[in-house]
Amino acid sequence: MTTLDRILVRHSPQTDVHHVVVEAGMxxxxxxxExxxxxxxxxxxYGNFAGHTLGGLVxxxxxxxxxxxxxxxxxxxxxIQIVTMLLFPQADSVVELHMIxxxxxxxxxxxxxxxxQEIDVPFDDVRDKIRTANVRSDPIVILSTEVxxxxxxxxxxxxxxxxxTIRCEPTFNIEEFRTPVEISWPGERLSGCFAFPSGFVDMYTLDHEFSTFVLHPIPDPSRGQVEPGYAVIHGVxxxxxxxxxxxxxHNCCPCCPGSRGLLGCRILQNDCMATALLCGTSCCARQVPMVTKNGLRMxxxxxxxxxxxxxxxxxAPDVNVVTMEWFVALDELEAAVADVISMAVTYGTKCQHFSLLPIACRVLEADDFYLSPTCQSRVAEESVSHYGCIEVPFLPGEYGAAQFHKVIDELLLEKYQARPQWGASHLLTQxxxxxxxxxxDKWLQVYRLFNKNGTFGNAFTERCGFDDPDARKSKTQSISRTRSFRRNRRGFVDQRPDSSIFATIDEVDDPIIMSESSV
Ligand SMILES: Cc1cc2nc3c(=O)[nH]c(=O)nc-3n(C[C@H](O)[C@H](O)[C@H](O)COP(=O)(O)OP(=O)(O)OC[C@H]3O[C@@H](n4cnc5c(N)ncnc54)[C@H](O)[C@@H]3O)c2cc1C
Incomplete structure (x- = not known):
């Protein structure tokens, strides 16, 4: 996929709407x-998408x-202008997918x-079109919200x-604010006491179009004297x-007006630096909270x-992390963050190990994609308009990371029906x-149509329960009878199970390179 990395075409159906067709491996x-x-x-x-492809992200x-x-x-x-919204009422950023x-x-x-005046094609018609198509057919255009x-x-x-095909708009600049945050931590007397500071929720719901915040989940007791009995959670x-x-x-140094903070300097944000820090702090685990606090300050x-x-x-564009991320209803974000911090404190104290990395929180509006972690429908008849997400990253090799992720996963699922992000590590089962x-079920009907013989099935689809167990059995039995493809100068040649070949064997200059079950 990584060689499919070109922008193919751009066209502008409206003056302020531009459609750009791009290969998914870019x-x-x-x-x-570009x-x-x-x-x-x-x-x-746009997100913090350092090394990800558009196909993987979408x-x-x-x-x-x-x-x-x-x-x-x-x-x-x-x-985009109201007139444009009327002409293109569906606000998806991805306008069209070209799939095989x-x-x-x-x-x-x-x-x-x-x-x-386009109307959706009924699903049965889509099914019929696909059943009668073959590898040589022109692309089938499917106008269907369901699909x-x-x-x-x-x-x-x-x-x-x-x-x-991605809908774009004319380029713009963003004014970025990075403000230190301090939240009182009530310690053992947690129930109902942890609260974001006043005005904080407005910052990410009203004040800024783009927002995110990171919190160091280790309360700092040194500020206890400011509010007796309380420690402080530092964040940005x-x-x-x-x-x-x-x-x-200016980009890096903190002293110039309009600069980006010390960590804007990329030399401080790479795996080498992270590994050195990890080694240093594993020798002196008690320094971890201090190191993270200073990192946040920078x-x-x-x-x-x-x-x-x-x-x-x-x-952190150049640092690899092991991460899990969960989505909860936005009005439960505060409580869920309190639980994650509480768990980090308990776990850190028990294992005498604290994470070097802060947790990150984001907010998103809900959508209507069947398997989106921010899908507006949750359990029957309950609808959520906004989600908050909590990401808990670790540097690779940090002690106990997998175990801690599992504990948090169970907690957030049980208390908040949290959905994990598909693209990060997750523990989803059927x-x-x-x-x-x-x-x-609506997603599965498309899965079964597009993947009728299980070509795209694997351990992941099995674990998530997407595969029909009977179909899986028959796939194993019929595997030796699958069609295969050969490549010649004009493209792929379909070889039927009965060995009748569409092209003569002389035209085929490569050996069999793939079978239908591994396209
Ligand atoms: C360290 C880290 C940080 C992250 N940060 C963020 C973040 O800030 N925001 C965020 O939203 N996400 C984040 N993610 C999650 C990220 O969005 C997903 O992991 C994304 O899928 C990565 O893209 P990729 O190109 O690496 O995809 P891959 O890992 O290669 O693939 C992911 C999935 O997409 C499928 N896929 C990939 N390309 C195609 C294609 N062309 N056609 C069909 N299917 C395809 C693959 O089959 C696979 O199931 C992060 C993940 C990690 C590991």
Whole structure:
């Protein structure tokens, strides 16, 4: 996939709406750079997408953060004109997917555009079209909200996304704020006492279009004398607003006005530095809280920082982490954060080991994709409008990380029906997927159509219970009778199980390179 990394075409159906067709293997950061420099365009609410591909991000529900933003595939563009919203009422950022599904069949999937008097094709018609298509057919155009809601967040299990059509807008700059935060920690007397400071919730719901915050989950007792009996949780809030101001000229040092804070200097954010820190602190575990607290201090900066949309709100671009992330209803975020911190304290004290990395919190508006962790439908008849997400990262090799993740996972599931992020580590199994995603059956009907013979099935789909157990058995039995493909100069040649070959054998110049069960 990584060689499928080109922007193919750009067209502009409206003056302020631009559709860019890009191959799904392109890295998100390369895409952002090319959009900015070659096309003068932007994708709003981009996340911290360092080494991820667009296909991987879209397939797993990749996201940025902001109260009025959704996951990448469907983020709302609040700045396009009302007339444009009327012409293109569906606000998805990904407008169309070009996929290769089972049997090498190409499909182009999008929602129908009501403004152009398009109507959704019934699912039975989609099924018929796919049943009669073959590897040589032209791409089948599927206008179906149902299919789009399944395929856009398909977890790599519905087929291969070849390209995506992404809705972009003219480039803009963002003014970024990085403000230190202190939250009183009530210690043992936790119940009902932990609260974000007044005005804090407004910062991420009202004040800033883009927002995120990180908290060091180890309470600092040194501030106990300020509020007797209380310790302090240190953190940094990152907010961003669009601005007409030009980008800052300074990037790293904290002393220049408009600079980015000491950790803006990339030399301080790489694996080498992280490993050195990990080694140092494992010799002297008691210093971890102090190191993290100072790290947070270096993340903040005194004045705001202005830069292009894709250059702000980025954290630790060159550090690999082992991470898990959970989504809870936004009105439960505060309580869930309190529980995670409480667990970090208990666990850290018991094991005499504290994480070097702070937890990160983000906010997102809910969406309608069947398997999105921010899907508005949760359990039957309950609908959620906004989600908060909590990410708990560890440096690779940190003691007890997997065990701690598991404990947090169980806690957040039980108390808040948390859904984990598909793209990070997760412990999802069949009963939990079924319980967490009330619209799973709608996704499964597309899965069974696009993946009829289990081509894209694997240990993951089995663990999540996507595969029909009977179909799995028959797949194993029939594996020796699958069709296979050979490649010749004009493309792939379908070889039927009965050995009748569409092309003569002389035209085939490569050996068999793949069978249908491993396309
Ligand atoms: C350290 C770390 C930090 C992260 N930070 C963030 C973050 O800030 N925000 C966020 O939203 N997410 C984050 N994630 C999660 C990230 O969004 C997902 O892991 C994403 O899938 C990574 O993209 P990738 O290109 O590495 O995909 P891969 O890991 O290669 O693939 C992920 C899934 O997508 C499928 N897939 C990939 N390409 C295609 C394609 N072309 N067609 C069909 N299916 C495809 C694969 O089959 C697989 O199931 C983070 C993950 C890690 C490990």
């Amino acid at each position: 890295l998100a950061e390369d895409f952002a750079r 959009l900015q420099h070659v096309y003068g365009l932007a994708v709003p609410a 397939s797993t529900g990749g996201h940025g953060s902001g109260y009025a933003n959704k996951i990448l595939v469907c983020q709302v563009q609040v700045h 599904i089972e049997g090498g069949i190409q499909v182009k999937i999008r929602r129908s555009n009501i403004a152009s 789009f809601r399944a395929a856009a967040l398909g977890l790599g299990s519905l087929g291969v996304i070849y390209s995506l 809030y990152f907010g961003g607003k669009r601005t007409g101001d030009p980008p800052a000229r 993340l903040s900066h005194r004045s705001s920082y202005v830069h292009q949309w894709h250059k702000v709100l980025q954290l 009963p939990r997927v079924r319980k967490s995603y009330p619209e799973l």
